[in-house]
Amino acid sequence: MAIVVDKNRLTLNRVHPGSSVKIEYLEQSPLKERLMSMGLVPGTVIKVLRSAPLGDPMAISVRSYNLSLRLNDAEKIIVAPKV
Amino acid sequence: MATLSIALTGNPNTGKSTIFNELTGIRQKIGNWPGVTVDKKMGYVNHKDRAISIVDLPGTYSINARSPEEQIVIDYLLNERPDIVVDVVDSSNIERNLFLTLQLLEHRIPVLIDLNMMDEATKRGLKISSKKLSELIGMPVVETVGRSNKSTRKLLDIFTSTVMNSYQNSELIEKHINAVETIRAGAGEHDIKEEKIISLRYDLIDKIIAVIVDKNGVASTTTTEKIDRFLANGFIALPILLLLLYGVFEITFTWIGQPIADFLNFAINTWFSGIVDDALSTIGVAAWLQSLVVNGVIAGVGSVLTFVPLIFTLFFCLSFLDGTGYMARVAFIMDPIMRRAGLTGKGVMPLIMGFGCGVPAIMGARALDSEKDRMISILVTPFLTCGAKLPVMALFAAVFFPQNASNVVFVMYIIGIVMAIIMAKVLTVTTFKDKQSSFLLELPPYRIPDMKTVLLETWDKGKGYLVKAGTIIFAMSVLIWFLSNYNLSGPTDEMTESFLAYLGAAISHLFTFQGFDTWQAGAAVITGVVAKEAVISTMGILYNVGDVADDTVDAANQMMTALGGSFTALSAFAFMVFTQLYSPCVTALGTIKKETGRWKWLFFAFAYTTAVAWVVSLLVYQIGRLIGF
Ligand SMILES: Nc1nc2c(ncn2[C@@H]2O[C@H](COP(=O)(O)OP(=O)(O)OP(=O)(O)O)[C@@H](O)[C@H]2O)c(=O)[nH]1
Numbered sequence: 001m002a003i004v005v006d007k008n009r010l011t012l013n014r015v016h017p018g019s020s021v022k023i024e025y026l027e028q029s030p031l032k033e034r035l036m037s038m039g040l041v042p043g044t045v046i047k048v049l050r051s052a053p054l055g056d057p058m059a060i061s062v063r064s065y066n067l068s069l070r071l072n073d074a075e076k077i078i079v080a081p082k083v
Numbered sequence: 084m085a086t087l088s089i090a091l092t093g094n095p096n097t098g099k100s101t102i103f104n105e106l107t108g109i110r111q112k113i114g115n116w117p118g119v120t121v122d123k124k125m126g127y128v129n130h131k132d133r134a135i136s137i138v139d140l141p142g143t144y145s146i147n148a149r150s151p152e153e154q155i156v157i158d159y160l161l162n163e164r165p166d167i168v169v170d171v172v173d174s175s176n177i178e179r180n181l182f183l184t185l186q187l188l189e190h191r192i193p194v195l196i197d198l199n200m201m202d203e204a205t206k207r208g209l210k211i212s213s214k215k216l217s218e219l220i221g222m223p224v225v226e227t228v229g230r231s232n233k234s235t236r237k238l239l240d241i242f243t244s245t246v247m248n249s250y251q252n253s254e255l256i257e258k259h260i261n262a263v264e265t266i267r268a269g270a271g272e273h274d275i276k277e278e279k280i281i282s283l284r285y286d287l288i289d290k291i292i293a294v295i296v297d298k299n300g301v302a303s304t305t306t307t308e309k310i311d312r313f314l315a316n317g318f319i320a321l322p323i324l325l326l327l328l329y330g331v332f333e334i335t336f337t338w339i340g341q342p343i344a345d346f347l348n349f350a351i352n353t354w355f356s357g358i359v360d361d362a363l364s365t366i367g368v369a370a371w372l373q374s375l376v377v378n379g380v381i382a383g384v385g386s387v388l389t390f391v392p393l394i395f396t397l398f399f400c401l402s403f404l405d406g407t408g409y410m411a412r413v414a415f416i417m418d419p420i421m422r423r424a425g426l427t428g429k430g431v432m433p434l435i436m437g438f439g440c441g442v443p444a445i446m447g448a449r450a451l452d453s454e455k456d457r458m459i460s461i462l463v464t465p466f467l468t469c470g471a472k473l474p475v476m477a478l479f480a481a482v483f484f485p486q487n488a489s490n491v492v493f494v495m496y497i498i499g500i501v502m503a504i505i506m507a508k509v510l511t512v513t514t515f516k517d518k519q520s521s522f523l524l525e526l527p528p529y530r531i532p533d534m535k536t537v538l539l540e541t542w543d544k545g546k547g548y549l550v551k552a553g554t555i556i557f558a559m560s561v562l563i564w565f566l567s568n569y570n571l572s573g574p575t576d577e578m579t580e581s582f583l584a585y586l587g588a589a590i591s592h593l594f595t596f597q598g599f600d601t602w603q604a605g606a607a608v609i610t611g612v613v614a615k616e617a618v619i620s621t622m623g624i625l626y627n628v629g630d631v632a633d634d635t636v637d638a639a640n641q642m643m644t645a646l647g648g649s650f651t652a653l654s655a656f657a658f659m660v661f662t663q664l665y666s667p668c669v670t671a672l673g674t675i676k677k678e679t680g681r682w683k684w685l686f687f688a689f690a691y692t693t694a695v696a697w698v699v700s701l702l703v704y705q706i707g708r709l710i711g712f
């Protein structure tokens with residue numbers, strides 16, 4: 001299966017604090033299944049809260065709880081602006 | 084009637100241990116961060132003539148058996164088949180919590196759903212209908228507030244009156260299970276199928292939530308979010324973190340601990356010791372017995388007891404912080420630094436436990452995600468200043484740096500932390516090379532710590548040190564007294580010719596370049612491996628060389644003066660550094676063996692920490708001399 005890489009796609013690590021986005025899909029990664037189990041499935045709305053004082057990791061609010069994850073893991077989460 | 088067996092399961096940090104403690108009277112550790120409980124724990128209670136066994140399981144987000152905790156849970160549920168499986172749900176976070184519920188139902192494990200933390204859900208403006216939930220899935224549902232014992236007591240009634248066999252999955256759930264099984268049986272890669280199933284579960288959860296939860300009253304910004312904007316945001320979060328830690332030390336030493344310690348020092352070592360000494364003289368017991376009691380037991384055990392309030396104060400502060408939810412923020416803030424050292428932010432939590440005692444901290448490493456993180460965390464924990472090292476630091480700081488005592492102790496804590504981080508890096512590079520690590524941590528809401536929990540935990544942990552003082556330290560004191568008053572030809576008046584002097588002197592050669600090559604220091608270092616407090620009790624005995632008959636001797640001051648005679652400020656500092664870093668006590672070594680399963684790691688932990696301590700204390704002493712201390 002060929003994966004078309006879209007250079008303009010929005011990944012979670014690039015979303016500004018305060019904005020809400022919707023998950024489009026998750027790329028393969030060792031964390032994928034755990035992230036999905038914790039409620040980050042396609043269609044879920046995420047609000048980006050902040051990045052940690054040293055820039056990494058970031059904190060998000062999802063399904064009424066707060067979760068922190070590293071930027072390079074957030075990069076594997078493809079999102080779309082919430083409309 | 085047979086024992087009714089209950090298992091408490093659920094997501095991390097939902098209040099399982101709180102409920103377990105309330106029901107069984109056992110004191111499992113409770114903390115406001117995910118992953119506090121890492122092993123199962125059994126408790127028993129009788130209710131209405133029914134014997135009930137309750138097991139507290141580690142919290143898990145799912146039961147795919149991917150982590151040791153998930154393995155423990157699924158094994159227990161499938162092999163032991165408890166009569167009632169209670170699924171403890173955090174009501175304020177019900178969506179994600181129902182994921183595990185669905186997985187349990189798919190395994191055909193009927194569950195009693197306990198909507199816990201109802202108080203928080205209500206406070207957040209969520210209205211949850213437990214009746215509708217029960218109708219939708221077919222399982223019994225109860226509501227509780229884990230912290231109120233009225234609320235948890237009623238659980239016992241429910242346990243004894245509920246017959247799980249009379250409940251069945253609803254049609255909705257059966258349909259879901261069918262869909263799941265169809266996907267599993269179908270074609271395709273395993274992982275892809277599992278992902279489809281996960282999405283399926285959340286689809287169902289969304290449907291259920293739409294029916295049972297009324298979110299109309301939910302405020303847009305939670306209190307937690309407001310606090311986090313301050314405590315976990317921007318660059319001021321780092322100074323705040325340091326300030327908070329420093330605050331803990333100020334409270335422990337300057338405000339509460341040290342004044343009490345000073346008082347006890349006088350009360351035990353001068354006043355009480357004097358009274359006992361007089362009494363023994365009056366009765367006319369043998370001189371050796373009088374010496375054993377006054378110069379051995381009271382001097383040894385007393386010098387440790389002096390610092391027990393300090394330990395209690397520190398434990399109180401740590402327990403309090405634990406209950407607020409701030410620990411998870413520390414992990415969040417520290418992750419980049421920990422990562423550079425080869426660990427993850429999550430590693431902060433077991434390490435912080437290490438300020439209390441290394442043993443639970445080493446076990447707490449189980450909550451980490453990878454084997455590598457666990458191993459490194461286990462091996463660097465011993466560098467931290469545990470409660471038992473605290474008296475050593477406090478005493479030496481008070482004697483040699485009276486103006487800056489709490490700052491010097493703070494520096495010792497920092498040295499311990501820095502060495503732990505450096506060695507984590509070294510171990511990552513040399514032993515546990517490039518194994519992937521990640522960081523995925525739930526940030527729980529801030530909570531006001533439950534004072535009952537904080538006080539009980541402080542008492543339980545602090546009590547451990549009292550017990551130790553009465554057992555190990557007592558025995559060691561007798562032994563040290565004997566070894567320091569006898570040699571091959573019997574009793575000796577000159578301590579410098581005792582067994583202990585020879586033994587200590589042999590060891591002390593190792594510390595020639597560290598400036599504390601006295602036989603007393605050598606002896607203290609040996610006894611410190613048995614228990615760290617023994618460093619102090621040994622010093623207490625060896626420097627407490629008052630003439631027993633002379634009741635005007637101010638034993639406390641004499642110890643200070645004597646210590647001052649054999650250490651300079653610099654060599655005392657080097658000795659503190661050595662004590663801070665060298666071999667874990669035997670109990671901690673045993674735990675390392677147990678947790679890693681290999682003798683190799685026990686010996687490794689002993690040898691490498693001692694080597695590091697030797698080198699660092701040498702550097703401290705030599706550099707200190709060069710720059711003119
Ligand atoms: N407000 C509120 N807090 C609660 C309630 N039950 C428990 N807590 C708090 O929630 C936190 C977590 O409680 P624990 O009992 O340690 O949770 P656990 O489920 O055993 O957590 P793990 O061992 O990590 O899986 C603690 O700070 C408790 O004081 C409740 O009903 N209401």
Ligand SMILES: [Mg+2]
Binds near residue numbers: 113140
């Ligand atoms: Mg627990």
